[in-house]
Amino acid sequence: MDPTSAALTRAIPVLASLDIEATLRFYAERMKFVAVARYPDYGIVARGDVQIHFWLTDDAEIPKATSCRIDVVGVNELYQEMSASGVVHPNGPLIEQPWGLREFAVLDDDGNMIKFGELSST
Template sequence: MNQAVTARLTGAIPTLASLSFEETTQFYQRLGFEVLHSDISFLLLHRDGVRVSFWLTGNRRVPQATSCWLEVTGIAALYEHFNALNIVHRKGHLEAKPWGTREFSITDCHGNLIRFAEQLQEH
């Protein structure tokens, strides 16, 4: 029996760098995330069933070179809320992309780029 036929991916949890779990937690709580787990080496946050994890680093360049995409529904409302918090990336305003999504991006408190994407209806 071919295992590739019966096995299937069911989700992904982005793992991003953090310079301070306390600062990361405070930032993401403003976005509606809650803490699922926190210890000295690992932080796990969630919102609406989506989980994002963090590892601790002392190198400021690491989070500034890291990004992830989060799929959403109701992207226009989410964009308005995050734009009011003044965290939308300067080049990340809401727009339709040629690959079939509407997207915007934010930069978190340590420089991680978080892209929010909603599938367009025709795709």
């Protein structure tokens, strides 16, 4: 294949975890992801076509400086679901951004921030 014709097909965030088992449990119980792989120092969760990978660290500062964004369809419904489970970041309520995205932020137990967003219909 000609290198100029290569196509990028998807990105998968790889976030830091202070305890792989606890992280997988948090995503399963609080955010309705499914744990699809677990190793002593690595874990993977999935929800629909989205995966998030986790690597083990003992440095609690790393997840505090880590984030990713996931595009969704039905951000209002997802926001209600995440609000009910108590994972929405205190400073991350659902808002309309000036660049045409409705988004909110979730903070996991390790300190990773995940923004969920949907293009505005306006």
